[in-house]
Amino acid sequence: MxxxxxxxxxxxxxxxxxxxxxxxxxxxxxxxxxxxxxxxxxxxxxxxxxxxxxxxxxxxxxxxxxxxxxxxxxxxxxxxxxxxxxxxxxxxxxxxxxxxDWVPRSVRDKAKKMEDAYAVLEQKLLRSASDDEICAYLNISEKDFQQMLQEVAVAAVFSLEDPIRDEESETRLTLLVDDKAINPESKVHETYLKDSLKIGIEKLTAKERIVVSLFYYEDLSLSEIAEVMSLSPSRISQLHSKAILRLRGALSKHREQLLYNG
Structure with missing residues (x-):
């Protein structure tokens, strides 16, 4: 001591x-x-x-x-x-x-399509969209869906690090992790954003919530999470990707509301 x-x-x-x-x-x-x-x-x-x-x-x-x-x-x-x-x-x-610019444009486009699919379906269904429902919406096979998940996994690494608004440096993840990061001048926007994140997290599957919690709150690596959950690292990567896509879908709806109300 x-x-x-x-x-x-x-x-x-x-x-x-x-x-x-x-x-x-x-x-x-x-x-x-x-x-x-x-x-x-x-x-x-x-x-x-x-x-x-x-x-x-x-x-x-x-x-x-x-x-x-x-x-x-x-x-x-x-x-x-x-x-x-x-x-x-x-x-x-x-x-x-x-x-x-290590993420190809084609991968970014695929990530956006999947993000939009989760946003549209989960707003319509008011619950988590299943893999089959996403496949049907995108008109792709299960195999193609899994391949897309693998490709967009690298883009999901810093997806929550994107700025809340283009002209600001504060990110979505600061709001997810640290309440003290609130900027008083944009507190109203951030309150809505937190609500959107809360709703988005509630729509995650149980395993996706565990991955998000262990990765962003407990500071474990994807490999360490794989050991904790007794799953393969590739499976953990997929769960992380789907969780981020769902959250981005929820946040994209938040952004649309801000623009519409602004």
């Missing part, structure tokens, strides 16, 4: 030297201290990405996010830096992936 207290005090001193004195050595110490966080976040994200995306690329982009977090973090507020930095690191990695 005493060691932990001394460690916290020493970290506080380093933050103070950096923020108040702009001590470059203190800044470098902080980067070295929290660099393992970049490796951790990169490893989790790499699990669901194509093989052509290397972990080194993720670490490189994530390191820029860590540096940005160290530059902007206010240690005097008493917040936990690891939580703040994780979001910055993840955001920097996602920005790098977007700039690389």
């Amino acid at each position: 005493a060691d932990q207290t001394r460690s916290r005090l020493s970290h506080q001193e380093v933050w103070q030297r950096w923020k108040e004195n702009k001590d470059a050595d203190a800044r470098n110490t902080l980067i070295e201290l929290y660099l393992p966080l970049v490796d951790y976040v990169s490893s989790r994200m790499a699990a669901g990405l194509p093989k052509n995306v290397t972990k080194d690329d993720l670490v490189s982009n994530g390191s820029m996010g860590l540096i940005d977090a160290i530059e902007k973090f206010d240690y005097r507020r008493g917040l936990q830096f690891e939580t703040y930095a994780s979001w910055r690191i993840r955001g920097a990695i996602i920005d790098g992936l977007r700039q690389g």
